Amino acid sequence: MVAVVVGVHGIGQRQLGRAQLAGEWGPALLDGLEAAAERPIPGLPFSFDLAYYGRLFLDTTQPEGAGAKSGADxxxxxxxxxxxxxxxxxxxxxxxxxxxxxxxxxxxxxxxxxxxxxxxxxxxxxxxxxxxxxxxxxxxxxxxxxxxxRDPKLKAAVDAVVDAAVDGDTRVLIGHSLGSVVAFEFVRRNPGRRLDLLVTLGSPLGARFVRELMPDPGYGKEGLPLGLGAWVNVRDPHDPVAFAGDLARYWPRIRDEKVNNQGDAHAVNIYLGKKETGTALLTVLPLAAR
Structure with missing residues (x-):
């Protein structure tokens, strides 16, 4: 599927699938656009698809990644x-x-x-x-x-999913949680590939343990990674995954946006539905005049 906007999901999605998750992301994206535009929008004004890699984690003995609202133990x-x-x-x-x-x-x-x-x-x-x-x-x-x-075979398989989802018509990449790391890796691995916007939500990219494992955490440290027109990082200060704070200290041209997701600080649907996320998208994909 050719898509102008491609999402890359986060942790704990082994038991779902692309269609289910895309069905959750789409309405949340629309909510964010409506919050930014301050008016109803009849439907997503761009094509959207989700790069789904969750099942690649099924061969691990680890259980699902936990969420605060998911009955985690x-x-x-x-x-x-x-x-x-x-x-x-x-x-x-x-x-x-x-x-x-x-x-x-x-x-x-x-x-x-x-x-x-x-x-x-x-x-x-x-x-x-x-x-x-x-x-x-x-x-x-x-x-x-x-x-x-740390698992080269798994990383290669996950990266291949994103490579297949992003084509010449894709202008925006959105990564949530682990998906923000995967999205960054796509940008790093494809320096000649132009993207108008990278949006990261609840990202752990600033965490020391992540940066120590990344192949090249300093890639793009002069401002933005090569090929990116803009990068907006949206985080809730109460999100434990995004605990390391703003990312502009590593990539100076990032626009960091703080939001309040209240009781479910890491939830992707809440992040997507925020005005800040919608505003980032409308900056590069403006709505037609009413």
Missing amino acids: EEVLTGLAPEEEAELAQAAGDAAGEEALAAAEQEAVKGYTRIPSVLRVAFRALDWRFGPGAALVFAGSFREVRRYL
Whole structure:
């Protein structure tokens, strides 16, 4: 399918499929456009498709990446190898920060008693900083991002899905969560490919553990990666996946936008429905005059 706008989904989508997810993204995108235009729009004014790679993660023993509203539990930590456990503990501590770690140490009620002891304080600290369930959202993101960047065969397969979805008519790429890392990798791997806009939502691209694993985290550090007309990064400060903050410190020409997703800070449909996301799209794909 030829599409002007292509989305790249995030974690925990192994059990769904392209049609289901595209059916969720489309209405949310329309909500964002209407919020930006401040008027009803009868339908998406551009063609849209989703680069779906979720099933490529099905051969792992890890369960679905967790979401704060999805009934997540500590099974997200099933099958942690010692090396991964240590890396997760370090990354979770970085995400929580010193204040939250100190507060978690002093908590009278101790949570996460059934997980490895090395993770407990950091996980409680993540929930203290970002809200209940944040640690499991973070862990789900960490595990899938780590696997994508450390497993060459998996990365090649995921990248091939995006390569197939983006063609000469594609002008905008939208990446959520892990999808923002995959989208960045598409841009890096295709320096001659022009895109008018990259939109990243709830992105972990600023996280130390991600940048240490990326093939070239400094690509485009002079301003924007080659071939990009613009890059808008939308994040909720309460989103544990996007804990590292604004991305303009790494790519100076990014426009960082802060939003408030309230109780579901990492939800893609809420990110897509924001005025800030719609405004970014309308900047390069303006609506016809009424």
